[in-house]
Amino acid sequence: MRRILAVIVAIVVVLVIVAILWGTRGRNAPTTVDYGAASAAKAVPAASASPPDDGNWTMPGKDYASTRFSGLNQITPANVGKLQVAFTFSTGTTEGFEAPPLVVNNTMYVVTPWPNNVFALDLTKPGAPAKWVYKPNTAAAAKGVACCGPVNRGAVYADGKLFLNLLDGHTVALDANSGAELWRTQVADIQKGETITMAPLVAAGKVLVGNSGGEMGVRGRLTALDEGSGKIAWIGYSTGPDKDVLIGPDYHPPYAKDAGKDLGVSTWPPGMWKIGGGSVWGWLSYDPKLKLVYYGTSNPGPWNSTQRPGDNKFTAGVFARDIDTGKVRWFYQSTPHDLYDHDDINEIVLADVPGPNGQRIPAMLRPSRNGFFYVQDRRSGRVLSAQPYGYINVYKGVDLKSGQLIPVPAMEPQEGRVLRNICPASPGAKDWNPSAFSPITGLVYIPHINLCQDMGIQNANYIAGTPFVGADVKMYAGPGGNRGVFTAWDPIAQRKVFEIKEDLPLWSPALATGGNLVFYGTMDGWFKAIDARTGKLLWQFKTASGIIGQPISYRGPDGRQYIAVPSGVGGWAGAIVTADLDPDDPTAALGFVNAVKDLKTRVAAGGVVYVFALPQ
Amino acid sequence: MSSLYRNSFAAIALLALICGCDRDKQEPRGNPLGETIPIAASPDTIFPGGKTPPSLDPRAAAYEQNAYAIAQGQQLFTWMNCAGCHSHGGGGMGPALMDGKWRYGGRIDQIAASIANGRPNGMPSWRGKLTNQQIWQLAAYVRTLSGQVRKDAVGARGDTMSNSPPQTETVRKPVTQADSAQ
Numbered sequence: 051m052r053r054i055l056a057v058i059v060a061i062v063v064v065l066v067i068v069a070i071l072w073g074t075r076g077r078n079a080p081t082t083v084d085y086g087a088a089s090a091a092k093a094v095p096a097a098s099a100s101p102p103d104d105g106n107w108t109m110p111g112k113d114y115a116s117t118r119f120s121g122l123n124q125i126t127p128a129n130v131g132k133l134q135v136a137f138t139f140s141t142g143t144t145e146g147f148e149a150p151p152l153v154v155n156n157t158m159y160v161v162t163p164w165p166n167n168v169f170a171l172d173l174t175k176p177g178a179p180a181k182w183v184y185k186p187n188t189a190a191a192a193k194g195v196a197c198c199g200p201v202n203r204g205a206v207y208a209d210g211k212l213f214l215n216l217l218d219g220h221t222v223a224l225d226a227n228s229g230a231e232l233w234r235t236q237v238a239d240i241q242k243g244e245t246i247t248m249a250p251l252v253a254a255g256k257v258l259v260g261n262s263g264g265e266m267g268v269r270g271r272l273t274a275l276d277e278g279s280g281k282i283a284w285i286g287y288s289t290g291p292d293k294d295v296l297i298g299p300d301y302h303p304p305y306a307k308d309a310g311k312d313l314g315v316s317t318w319p320p321g322m323w324k325i326g327g328g329s330v331w332g333w334l335s336y337d338p339k340l341k342l343v344y345y346g347t348s349n350p351g352p353w354n355s356t357q358r359p360g361d362n363k364f365t366a367g368v369f370a371r372d373i374d375t376g377k378v379r380w381f382y383q384s385t386p387h388d389l390y391d392h393d394d395i396n397e398i399v400l401a402d403v404p405g406p407n408g409q410r411i412p413a414m415l416r417p418s419r420n421g422f423f424y425v426q427d428r429r430s431g432r433v434l435s436a437q438p439y440g441y442i443n444v445y446k447g448v449d450l451k452s453g454q455l456i457p458v459p460a461m462e463p464q465e466g467r468v469l470r471n472i473c474p475a476s477p478g479a480k481d482w483n484p485s486a487f488s489p490i491t492g493l494v495y496i497p498h499i500n501l502c503q504d505m506g507i508q509n510a511n512y513i514a515g516t517p518f519v520g521a522d523v524k525m526y527a528g529p530g531g532n533r534g535v536f537t538a539w540d541p542i543a544q545r546k547v548f549e550i551k552e553d554l555p556l557w558s559p560a561l562a563t564g565g566n567l568v569f570y571g572t573m574d575g576w577f578k579a580i581d582a583r584t585g586k587l588l589w590q591f592k593t594a595s596g597i598i599g600q601p602i603s604y605r606g607p608d609g610r611q612y613i614a615v616p617s618g619v620g621g622w623a624g625a626i627v628t629a630d631l632d633p634d635d636p637t638a639a640l641g642f643v644n645a646v647k648d649l650k651t652r653v654a655a656g657g658v659v660y661v662f663a664l665p666q
Numbered sequence: 667m668s669s670l671y672r673n674s675f676a677a678i679a680l681l682a683l684i685c686g687c688d689r690d691k692q693e694p695r696g697n698p699l700g701e702t703i704p705i706a707a708s709p710d711t712i713f714p715g716g717k718t719p720p721s722l723d724p725r726a727a728a729y730e731q732n733a734y735a736i737a738q739g740q741q742l743f744t745w746m747n748c749a750g751c752h753s754h755g756g757g758g759m760g761p762a763l764m765d766g767k768w769r770y771g772g773r774i775d776q777i778a779a780s781i782a783n784g785r786p787n788g789m790p791s792w793r794g795k796l797t798n799q800q801i802w803q804l805a806a807y808v809r810t811l812s813g814q815v816r817k818d819a820v821g822a823r824g825d826t827m828s829n830s831p832p833q834t835e836t837v838r839k840p841v842t843q844a845d846s847a848q
Contacts, residue, residue: 194788517750632765635756
């Protein structure tokens with residue numbers, strides 16, 4: 051054992067040295083996007099899931115590997131200081147604006163939060179006037195069952211069509227040229243508290259859509275629709291018997307703890323799996339080579355964990371499913387019997403990491419909500435490493451042998467008393483807002499939060515279409531007092547390279563570019579560009595509202611590089627502003643309001659897309 | 667029934683009469699108030715031909731400021747998952763109920779109408795799911811969230827392991843007229 055340890059330490063030391071040498075070399079080299087060959091010590095994107103940049107931005111994650119990396123490199127640390135507004139576009143909405151604009155063939159597609167209108171803007175004309183506008187008449191009642199703001203996380207462009215989900219439970223396909231609706235399929239039911247906030251993933255002729263409602267006692271699932279017709283091809287549930295979860299002979303979980311028959315039933319009190327959550331409201335990635343789609347499931351319901359003794363499978367874990375059949379290849383439960391609402395729906399970056407004998411392991415990089423940064427073999431699900439990237443006091447670590455998360459027993463909430471200082475809080479060390487991965491630096495850029503909370507639990511009653519929570523929560527800043535953190539994480543060395551403390555919780559995704567820049571925004575509206583290697587702040591611009599949306603980069607019709615970002619505060623963290631909540635109640639918005647009492651005086655609601663470019 | 671009991675009952679009734687106080691009045695089985703669905707409570711504040719706001723529903727008096735009704739409403743507020751959306755008055759999925767802003771009116775009969783009928787932005791309709799008496803009790807409790815009720819009628823402690831301050835500390839907020847708040 052000791053010898054193995056010594057070997058591991060030696061390997062890590064060598065890797066770190068190589069990484070440092072490589073980093074120094076890169077600093078003096080001209081910025082190019084050529085990151086293919088000499089990257090022995092770095093993670094590199096899965097080649098089949100991350101094709102060379104064509105200047106478009108067709109899906110929220112940029113590519114199937116979910117890198118959120120643009121290869122465009124005209125904007126660099128040297129000239130980013132001159133970045134200026136090229137044009138702006140107001141959506142007319144004031145709910146949380148999370149969806150990235152998409153750019154395809156000189157058209158920008160902007161998707162708004164509820165009512166989920168779509169604008170197609172002509173980038174070839176001055177001021178980018180709209181070519182068409184699509185208004186789906188999304189039901190207003192859906193807002194009443196959307197736990198954390200009536201947000202939308204974006205559309206997807208594929209094969210001349212635009213696919214998006216409506217808050218009221220429908221998926222629609224539009225003709226990207228005309229905005230005409232091609233089909234509309236209902237995949238979720240607001241009467242049961244189901245909504246859709248996630249962006250679909252379109253691959254191999256399928257449109258993959260999950261439901262939201264982990265706080266409403268829904269039964270989580272992923273639905274595959276036929277790309278051409280909108281007809282349902284398969285449904286893979288997150289709970290229930292194996293035949294519903296689509297578990298069969300092909301199922302090979304990496305650890306014994308996730309193996310067994312009908313675990314989606316037997317790890318629950320009788321019948322509770324029917325209302326047990328495990329919703330699919332986050333991010334999907336796809337490996338075209340393995341033909342596997344990867345995604346995480348939400349927290350189990352209710353939050354009151356004493357009502358659901360057991361591991362509560364298959365919630366708060368990661369599924370790998372065959373995209374054609376939906377059959378589960380493997381499942382790994384990151385947080386068995388979740389106690390604090392630590393969903394596992396965060397982004398999954400598909401990257402190949404250095405393995406033994408100079409080989410590369412097809413892996414996935416996952417900054418999970420429970421605070422651990424997982425590197426897993428994406429063929430098998432085996433955990434290669436799991437280190438905390440934020441402050442954690444409720445888990446001791448992850449046992450790599452069994453794959454088991456090790457909880458701190460004293461931090462288990464009990465009925466009849468308020469448990470104090472739970473870190474990370476319910477939104478985790480990081481919530482929905484995805485990281486970016488730069489193949490140039492090999493680093494993952496994680497916008498996240500630093501919150502702890504008090505929690506008192508009580509019995510939750512299930513009434514369809516109403517919240518199923520059973521917890522009173524009060525959040526506040528974690529150690530250090532800063533509520534947001536921006537961390538550059540080395541997934542190979544398993545350590546942070548730099549960290550930027552932000553006063554407000556970070557609720558915006560990140561963007562990395564070929565010019566060695568990283569962009570992100572703050573909830574009070576600052577859009578920032580930092581050096582991808584050092585984290586040095588190089589440029590910032592104050593937008594109208596707060597930023598919780600995905601920035602993107604694209605090549606305009608004039609051949610220039612543009613950066614676009616939505617500005618419109620909201621979501622769970624910004625609900626105090628968009629829904630005008632009262633800071634006198636610390637438990638408002640499931641306890642988030644207490645952590646952002648000052649937000650109303652710092653920012654107002656809005657909905658504007660900003661587009662930036664260098665001066666001509 | 668012993669005469670002692672009868673006498674003390676009479677004394678209590680007399681005392682209640684003298685005090686003119688029905689804060690402690692309890693009606694566990696509900697008082698036959700006839701048709702008790704609040705229907706007359708228009709949230710509107712403009713009336714063609716001159717301002718004649720509808721008078722307060724006569725049934726309101728049985729619930730408003732009544733400790734028993736408020737306590738029952740408080741329990742229902744948790745049991746029926748009202749707190750899941752409105753938290754302990756600060757709001758969340760649903761609007762805040764403690765800030766004195768009322769989209770559909772802040773009078774007890776208007777609140778009862780909102781609970782019974784639902785509202786189009788996601789407030790479910792509870793008519794037929796709760797008894798009319800329970801709807802009034804809930805409305806009576808909702809009024810306490812913005813401090814509209816005398817301090818000796820509200821519960822000093824919540825029913826849950828709440829992270830909120832006790833209701834006796836609630837600051838009274840002036841009830842604005844029905845407005846579309848946002």
